[in-house]
Amino acid sequence: MMPDAIVLHTPLSEHDVTSLTIGDRVLLNGVLYTARDAAHKRLVELLQSGGPLPFDLSGQVIYYVGPSPAPPGRPVGAAGPTTSYRMDAYAPMLIRHGLRGMIGKGARNDAVKEAMRQHKAVYFAAIGGAGALTARSILSAEVIAYPELGPEAVRRLEVKNFPVIVANDVHGGDLYEEGVRRYARTA
Amino acid sequence: MRSIHVDDIVRTVRDLAIRANTELGEDVLRAFEAALEREESPTGRDILKRLIENAQIARDEKIPMCQDTGFAVVFVDMGQDVHIEGGSLREAIEEGVRQGYRDGYLRKSICHPFTRQNTGDNTPAIIHIDLQPGDHFRLTMAPKGGGSENMSRVTMLTPAVGIQGVKDFVVQRVKESGPNPCPPTIVGVGIGGTFEQAALLAKKALLRPLGSPNPDPELQTLETDWLEAVNRLGIGPQGLGGRITSLAVHIQMMPCHIASLPVAVNIQCHAARHKEASL
Known part of the structure; x- marks a missing residue:
């Protein structure tokens, strides 16, 4: 699987992400933090009020996912990405505070792309709807904040060779735009 | 009684x-295999293979x-x-x-x-x-699922726009949805009825097994034509570029008010789940 993939370990350094370009296949190893809209709202409110976050953002990667419940003997159920545009309102602030990577599905808005370029962060696409397959790369999951949010709680995931594709790089590249441009047929 | x-x-x-x-329908798996034959994008082909693998894991291990x-x-x-x-x-x-x-x-x-x-x-x-x-x-x-439902819309068109106007609305909806509804999608189209009935028709259209022809030959022709138009957009699997943006367009139609042309587009992600039972 993915013989040409680049293997990276979190936390990611500036050098790790500046060497990536759109379309690169990457296997992520180490720790990912999960957060969806509801958790993002709280994280941004904490940053605005100067309070400490439930985890240190620097060099970290946030995975936009709300896993299905873990059946007995498994760390999580299905765990594919959710649509990323719902996090666009919050992402630039997290990037300014050191977030190095995001994993989701679907395109980002200009404000997020500009923040990624300025502060050297990348956006990875995981395969939406491949939740059973993706879960195989997750070794452990632990709720570290907001358990009352249920599937939207913040989790600390340990992952091994978690497969993603670079969708937006620090150089301004956007695979969603370029990929579609390559295959579109005008009438 | x-x-x-x-x-x-x-x-x-x-x-x-x-x-x-946990059990994706055989019709959807067959549609993935057919899409794999036609997809030219290497990333798109890779994604389709993983969707087939994902469906097998879900079925074998009984996880969603x-x-x-x-x-x-x-x-x-x-x-x-x-x-x-x-x-x-x-x-x-x-x-x-x-x-x-x-x-x-x-x-x-x-x-x-x-x-x-x-x-x-x-x-x-x-x-x-x-x-x-x-x-x-x-x-x-x-x-x-929420991702594909969020990209769905109901509109009340002017009757004068006719078939071309409905087609334009459907294709534009798929274009604007881009990667968000988890392509390759199935596009359910409801035409006619009232505001809420058009939406229900669009949802019911999604229940028809993939690969089965529309019982109405006129609608069957439109489905083929609109699918081709959708797949010219280049959105591809997961919106990362490719030939296969949608696996099918399914249309359900019924009469409408003389003043109206209601149209609903209900987009279904590739996890096209439905199971039936009779008691």
Whole structure:
């Protein structure tokens, strides 16, 4: 699987992400933090009020996912990405505070792309709807904040060779735009 | 008069919820294989192969194919000579959803619109009851994910725009949805009826098995033409570029008001889940 993939370990350094370009296949190893809209709202409110976050953002990667419940003997159920545009309102602030990577599905808005370029962060696409397959790369999951949010709680995931594709790089590249441009047929 | 006990309905809805979320239909798997033959993008081909692998893992290990196990949409097709015994039909369906989402380790994704407080058991279900002559009783469970539902729309077009206007609306909807509804998608189109009926037609169109022709030859021609137009957009699997943006366009149509041309587009992600059972 993915013989040409680049293997990276979190936390990611500036050098790790500046060497990536759109379309690169990457296997992520180490720790990912999960957060969806509801958790993002709280994280941004904490940053605005100067309070400490439930985890240190620097060099970290946030995975936009709300896993299905873990059946007995498994760390999580299905765990594919959710649509990323719902996090666009919050992402630039997290990037300014050191977030190095995001994993989701679907395109980002200009404000997020500009923040990624300025502060050297990348956006990875995981395969939406491949939740059973993706879960195989997750070794452990632990709720570290907001358990009352249920599937939207913040989790600390340990992952091994978690497969993603670079969708937006620090150089301004956007695979969603370029990929579609390559295959579109005008009438 | 035939009697059906609510306990049988609870059990059936429970099982359908679990099976719908873990066993992708053979028709969808065949559509993935056919798409793989035609997809030119290497990334797109890679994604299609992983979707096939994902469906196999979900089926073998009995875990949901997608973590978004959806809003439980239940269609009840029942004969008017059926008597429901032992309680309420609606409550039986709700209880089946409750048990299925609990026992199948399915995600509970239903919340208050403003506070976002989760209801905790994936209820309420969305229940559509169609009462017809006879004594049949058929349940269809169609869990619907949020990502693709968010990209769906209803509009009231001006009758003068005709077929071309409807086509333009459908293609534009798929274009604007881009990667968000998890392509390759199925595009359900409801034409006619009223505002709410158009949406229901679009949703019902998604239940037709992939690869089966529209019973109306005129609509079949439109489906082929609109699918080709959608697949010229280049969106491709997961929106990362490619030939296969959608696996099918399915249309359902009925008469409308002389002043109106209602059109609904209900987009279905590739996890096109529905399971049926007759009691």
